[in-house]
Amino acid sequence: DAKTTQPPSMDCAEGRAANLPCNHSTISGNEYVYWYRQIHSQGPQYIIHGLKNNETNEMASLIITEDRKSSTLILPHATLRDTAVYYCIVMGGGADGLTFGKGTHLIIQP
C-alpha cells in the first residue's frame, strides 16, 4: 500500500470548515483513499473513501486531485466533537488490515 504523509496537528475554529490534507504521491491506479478518525480512547470510525472522483457523505467531503497524488478531507462545519486524530490510508481492493500512520491531530477550538 502507498505511503501517506499528513501534518501532525491542526487547529480549526468551531463552526468553520476543517480541511485536512494528505499526500500519497506513490498511489497506484487500483488504490483507494480511505479516511478514518479516532476520538480519544475510542475505536476508529470510518469517514469516507474514494478512488478518483470527489465524494461527499453526511460526515465529510473528500477532494482528490486529478493526478491522485494528494487529497483533502473537508469537515464543513466543525464542532468540538470533531476533535480527533484523522488517518488517511491508501489501500487496494484486497481484504487487508489497515496500516495506520501517525495521522493528524485535529483540535477544534471553541
Next chain:
Amino acid sequence: GAVVSQHPSWVICKSGTSVKIECRSLDFQATTMFWYRQFPKQSLMLMATSNEGSKATYEQGVEKDKFLINHASLTLSTLTVTSAHPEDSSFYICSVLAGKNIQYFGAGTRLSVL
C-alpha cells in the same frame, strides 16, 4: 455501517492469568475480522486477521500461541491473551470488514496487567 460490540471495555488482571476479549458483529455477517492493539500515544497496529472457520493470520512479531484468536461464527471473534504480563497492557480493538473494504470498529478493550 456495521455495528460492532466489544466486551469487556476494561479489564484488570494479575500477571500470568488469561483474558478473553469478545468482538461481536451485531448486524452484519462478518467473514473477516481484524484485531489491533494500541500502546499509549501510538497508532493502532494490526495484530491478526481473523477469518470465519479458519485459522487466523498473524502479523510478523505477534505470537500466535500467546494471542489466541477464534472466529467460530460470522458474528463472533474472540482474542485470548494467554499468560498475560505487564507488557501486554494495551488497548485492544477489533474491526469487521464490510462492503467496499470498509472496516467498522469496536469501542476497544483496555487491558491492564498487574
